[in-house]
Amino acid sequence: MRELNNINTDYESAQRVCWTGRKSNPDIGNQYWYQKIELYDISDLKNKEKLDIAILGYVCDEGVRRNLGRVGSAQGPRVLRERLAKLPVHFDNKHVADVGDIICIDKDMESCQLAFSKVIGLLISKRIFPIAIGGGHDMAYGHFMGIRDAIKNRPKRKIGIINFDAHFDLRSIERKSNSGTPFNQIITELEKSNETVDYFIIGIQRQSNTKKLFEIAKEYQVDYAINFECESSNEEMKLLQQRLIPFIESNDYLYITIDLDGFSSAYAPGVSAPSSLGFTPYFVFKMLLFLFNSKKVISCDIAELNPIYDRDDLTANLAAKLVDFIVMNNTN
Known part of the structure; x- marks a missing residue:
């Protein structure tokens, strides 16, 4: 991909070594992800048949290091693929490919972000x-x-961000950007061209965010649901979904981002900032299904899987099942 040639970052195409699993009778067809996944180099996209879904790795934990978190999430993409490879396949008519990794070098997170945005x-x-x-x-x-x-040349181009997270990630940049600043960066970058973005965070924990961050959220008119509102009961779920309906209706597209530290550490110990006060996987799966039913979801990501601190692959398995669920329920 020529656009990456002058950017200080590395790219590695999809590797078969990440996609292995239990052997099965070839006469019964593909039973597992490792058998179904297609492996691509992004430079080959023009010459291949139509893909529906692409998995792309962001191999960088420089932002976590700058934010004084527990580093190790650069290993997340590899381990997630290894766990996903072993899951059974329950989708038939979708072409899903691994298109490799964008890799941070020389602690140059900004170049890694730029290359990632290009892909x-x-x-x-x-x-x-x-x-x-x-x-x-x-x-x-x-x-x-x-x-x-x-989407800049499309007639409809308003993007709403829905973030499943314990943190606002709205910190202002003091010296360098980090894993706690991305949504502040997005908002301030759009302000330069008189644009706005709707941002809704699901799972905010008061003990994990300063009063200043709540003030920034108010200043930018950011909406959020506190973690105590993120219960799996039908009543709590319906209340939150009702709050989201105007948000969904006012945007043309939804970008969904899931920080694994929003989950309770009982389900996701392998993250930069674990907490016992997070939400459950069932809550997130139900909310994702509701959001995908809007037909507006344009892209998703799963952040901060840290295999170094994982326990019995709990977090990696959860992340893999999230990817599998997204693939099965994406109808765009």
Whole structure:
């Protein structure tokens, strides 16, 4: 991909070594992800048949390091693929490919974000649905900018961000951007061209965000649901969905980003900032199904899988099942 040639980053095409699993009788067809997945180099996209969904890795935890978090999420994309490979396949008529990794070098996170945005933009411009896997949540800035660039000439181009997260990630940049600044960066970048973006966070924990961050959220008219509102009961779910309906209706596209630290550490110990007060997988799966039913979801990512601190592959397995669920329920 020529657009990456002058950017200080590395790219690695999809690797078969990440996609292995239990052998099955070839006469009964593909039973597991490792048998179904297609492996691509992004430079070959022009010459291949139509893809429906592409998995792209963001191999970077420099933003987490700058944010004084537990580094290790750069290993997330590899381990997620290894767990996903072993899951059974329950989709038939979708072409799903692994298109490799954008890799941070020389601690140059900004170049990694730029390269990442170029690939996201390419995928969306080809009507391929991206599922990005990280990597620090700083990838959200590059991801959003890639979506924005891909749809800039479409008649409808208003993007709403829905973030499943314990944190606002709205910090102002003091010296360098990091995993705690991406949504502030998006908002301020759009302000330069008199644009706005709707941002809704699901799972905010008061103990994980300063009063200043709540003030920034109010200033930018950011909406959010506190973690105690994120219960799996039908009543709580319906209340939150009702709050989201105006948000969905006022946007042309939805970008969904999932920070694994929003889950309770009982389900996701392998993250940069674990917490016992997070939501459950069932809550997120139900909310994702509701959001996909809007037919407006244009792209998704899963951030901050940190295999170094995982336990019994709980977090990696959860992340893999999230990818599988997104693939099964994406109808765009």
